[in-house]
Amino acid sequence: MPLARAIEATRRYGANLALDGVTLDIPEGGVVGMLGPNGAGKSTLISLLVGLRRPTSGRVELFGGDPRDPACRREIGVTPQETGLPSTLRVHECVAFVAAHYADPVPTGDLLDRFGLADLARRQTGGLSGGEKRRLAVALAFVGRPRLVFLDEPTTGLDVRARRALWDTIRDFGRAHTVVLTSHYLEEIEALADRVVVLGQGRVLADDTVASIRGMVGIHRVSLTAPDLPDLPNVVGLERVDGRTSLFTADADQLVRDLVHAGVPFHGLQVQPTTLEEAFLTLTGR
Numbered sequence: 001m002p003l004a005r006a007i008e009a010t011r012r013y014g015a016n017l018a019l020d021g022v023t024l025d026i027p028e029g030g031v032v033g034m035l036g037p038n039g040a041g042k043s044t045l046i047s048l049l050v051g052l053r054r055p056t057s058g059r060v061e062l063f064g065g066d067p068r069d070p071a072c073r074r075e076i077g078v079t080p081q082e083t084g085l086p087s088t089l090r091v092h093e094c095v096a097f098v099a100a101h102y103a104d105p106v107p108t109g110d111l112l113d114r115f116g117l118a119d120l121a122r123r124q125t126g127g128l129s130g131g132e133k134r135r136l137a138v139a140l141a142f143v144g145r146p147r148l149v150f151l152d153e154p155t156t157g158l159d160v161r162a163r164r165a166l167w168d169t170i171r172d173f174g175r176a177h178t179v180v181l182t183s184h185y186l187e188e189i190e191a192l193a194d195r196v197v198v199l200g201q202g203r204v205l206a207d208d209t210v211a212s213i214r215g216m217v218g219i220h221r222v223s224l225t226a227p228d229l230p231d232l233p234n235v236v237g238l239e240r241v242d243g244r245t246s247l248f249t250a251d252a253d254q255l256v257r258d259l260v261h262a263g264v265p266f267h268g269l270q271v272q273p274t275t276l277e278e279a280f281l282t283l284t285g286r
């Protein structure tokens with residue numbers, strides 16, 4: 001049985017369709033990265049899986065039950081995108097407060113050590129830097145030894161060093177837990193995840209290994225102005241906007257050679273890497 005699943009899950013906010021028929025299984029073990037641009041539906045999907053919201057249609061399950069049933073949520077840990085920490089509590093008090101809700105929590109000292117927070121144990125959370133607060137917020141998701149952890153953009157706002165340090169810790173915990181994390185950054189997903197689910201406009205655009213997603217996003221946009229184009233090999237997508245044509249290809253060099261070879265009288269040639277979203281929209285033909 002998967003730890004969590006969504007079956008044709010749709011979520012609307014008024015007229016806005018935030019999730020559009022998402023089907024997804026989260027089996028036990030490993031780190032699943034959910035990648036997608038702003039507004040793709042990542043946080044909405046997490047909010048359904050952790051029982052904060054209901055799907056408008058379709059189903060979600062957590063440990064085989066309804067995520068809105070508190071008994072099903074006992075074994076999850078969650079760090080939302082934004083967290084408010086009580087500003088006058090000290091770091092160790094914050095951890096102890098969360099730990100008090102669990103029968104067998106990770107000892108506070110151990111947790112603070114593993115998240116590099118030991119030196120800050122006696123500091124009030126109101127005096128922590130943004131990065132330190134984020135680290136504490138992520139640490140709190142692991143206090144209760146959850147089987148399944150959801151981290152919504154765990155390293156947003158961290159500098160490069162702090163981000164890498166938190167990656168190490170998450171990777172370390174990922175060996176003993178199942179972790180679902182969202183990110184805008186392919187680099188972050190590559191560093192942490194075994195499997196990548198790409199969301200765009202509320203739909204699952206790809207669900208594959210990191211390596212194969214990496215291959216898919218090596219797509220370039222070759223844009224030009226030309227009267228007519230012959231059939232060209234290696235073109236996976238084509239778009240015409242305001243008299244300019246964009247060709248999507250995995251081998252931009254060869255495409256340019258083919259254009260010259262075919263004698264196409266083009267001008268204003270530009271070659272750009274596509275954004276993740278463009279690459280996936282092209283590959284999925286949407």
Ligand SMILES: Nc1ncnc2c1ncn2[C@@H]1O[C@H](COP(=O)(O)OP(=O)(O)OP(=O)(O)O)[C@@H](O)[C@H]1O
Pocket residue numbers: 013016017018036037038039040041042043044045081184
């Ligand atoms: N409470 C809400 N009321 C109305 N619309 C919402 C609400 N929450 C999310 N949305 C809309 O649903 C869509 C998906 O939002 P969601 O926050 O799930 O995306 P996301 O992938 O997590 O984005 P980000 O990376 O910016 O956090 C967006 O169009 C957003 O504006």
